[in-house]
Amino acid sequence: MDATPDTPWSGRAVLHVDMDAFFASVEQLDHPEWRGRPVVVGGDPAKRGVVSAASYEARRFGVRSAMPSARAAALCPDAVWARPRGERYREVSLQVRAILGQETPAVQPTSIDEAYLDVTPGRHFAEDPVAVARRIQERVAALGVTCSIGVATSKTVAKIASDRDKPHGLTVVRPGTEAAFLAPLPVGLMPGVGSVTAARLERFGIATLGQLAALDRLTAEEVLGSWAPSLLERARGVDPRPVVENEPAKSVSNERTFAEDVHDAAEVRAALSALSARVTERLRRKGLSGRTVTVKVRYGDFTTRTVRRTVPVPTDDRQTVLSVAMDLLRTVWSPGVGVRLLGVGVSGFEERAVQLDLLGGEGAGEDPAKERLAASVDAVRERFGPGALDVGGRQRRPDARRPDTDTTRDGRST
Numbered sequence: 001m002d003a004t005p006d007t008p009w010s011g012r013a014v015l016h017v018d019m020d021a022f023f024a025s026v027e028q029l030d031h032p033e034w035r036g037r038p039v040v041v042g043g044d045p046a047k048r049g050v051v052s053a054a055s056y057e058a059r060r061f062g063v064r065s066a067m068p069s070a071r072a073a074a075l076c077p078d079a080v081w082a083r084p085r086g087e088r089y090r091e092v093s094l095q096v097r098a099i100l101g102q103e104t105p106a107v108q109p110t111s112i113d114e115a116y117l118d119v120t121p122g123r124h125f126a127e128d129p130v131a132v133a134r135r136i137q138e139r140v141a142a143l144g145v146t147c148s149i150g151v152a153t154s155k156t157v158a159k160i161a162s163d164r165d166k167p168h169g170l171t172v173v174r175p176g177t178e179a180a181f182l183a184p185l186p187v188g189l190m191p192g193v194g195s196v197t198a199a200r201l202e203r204f205g206i207a208t209l210g211q212l213a214a215l216d217r218l219t220a221e222e223v224l225g226s227w228a229p230s231l232l233e234r235a236r237g238v239d240p241r242p243v244v245e246n247e248p249a250k251s252v253s254n255e256r257t258f259a260e261d262v263h264d265a266a267e268v269r270a271a272l273s274a275l276s277a278r279v280t281e282r283l284r285r286k287g288l289s290g291r292t293v294t295v296k297v298r299y300g301d302f303t304t305r306t307v308r309r310t311v312p313v314p315t316d317d318r319q320t321v322l323s324v325a326m327d328l329l330r331t332v333w334s335p336g337v338g339v340r341l342l343g344v345g346v347s348g349f350e351e352r353a354v355q356l357d358l359l360g361g362e363g364a365g366e367d368p369a370k371e372r373l374a375a376s377v378d379a380v381r382e383r384f385g386p387g388a389l390d391v392g393g394r395q396r397r398p399d400a401r402r403p404d405t406d407t408t409r410d411g412r413s414t
Helices: 022-030 069-075 086-103 129-141 155-162 178-182 195-203 209-213 217-235 265-286 318-332 368-384
Strands: 014-019 039-042 051-054 080-082 107-111 114-118 147-152 170-172 251-262 289-299 304-315 339-350 405-411
Touching: 014 086, 014 129, 014 155, 022 039, 022 051, 022 080, 022 086, 039 069, 051 069, 086 107, 086 114, 086 129, 114 155, 129 147, 129 170, 147 155, 155 170, 155 178, 178 209, 195 217, 209 217, 251 265, 251 289, 265 289, 265 318, 265 339, 289 318, 304 318, 304 339, 318 339
Parallel strands: 039 080, 147 170
Antiparallel strands: 014 114, 014 147, 039 051, 107 114, 251 339, 251 405, 289 304, 289 339
């Protein structure tokens, strides 16, 4: 809601558009008989699946994304279950994105169901930002899905505001009221403040954003380290980060969730090899090379470990990434321990890939033979699918009775 709708907007205006229970809403759009019923999008509860999304009807029972499907089924036994349909969700997402692009050229998508918009009066048009937000909601609703929007002077405040009145909510934080809006909110609502940081702050008696904003810088640095200056400013409603159109990917990663825990070293290594191949193929397709390799392991008890290493020379080479990933894996996993999920990512991008000498020598530029081989492998996979060809590794044979889930993403800063 907007407490002072007649006050002209002064200065910068940022919208955060957040689709409401997006995957579940698309399923209800395509299956009208499911409207009003609890809908869960995710893996089979009988096969160790994970919830991707839950409708608001399902959320009333405590169902949340990333929850084990078996737990969700126990909480809401009458839920309608839908398998994820990525292509359909992307199709609707592109329709929404087209609407946003027609409203302003300054659009920064941050995921399939979220985006920031710069609608500062006088920059692209003279219209009031709240009017723009209302029109976007009407146009999105005409597609058969809904969105919630936060209107503010910065990305941080707009993002927090968009989550205040879901679904189909519109929360306006007018210029000069940012600190008052943020002050009573829990510190965990600040984007970038995870559960560990929030718990640490609360141990020091800092439970709200207002209490965080009131800290002096020295105390904040003792509690938060190098993050302190940025978090203090954002807790006070100050966030000068611009809305960046077509922001480049900050990371390229791929994850595999196994239908059953994997204990065998050969199977884990084969999966890591396949993930490294997919990530580096996408790096080459995007013309990217990176210096930081990340490995993510989720064990059978849902404990998750993430480790990373930075190499001296940026690379898009599969064998280089795989070698580093194998070393990292050894630091967090031993054969016999059940693995539920495995992921590989590359970040720290630079413009041009240079092959790293695995024998320890200096990078000597790209190896033409390796480059031709990689291009050939990429071409085969492009035509016949990612599982059509592997180089120097053994892939686990697919089992139709135990479907695994692959997740591919490009990370972007928000």
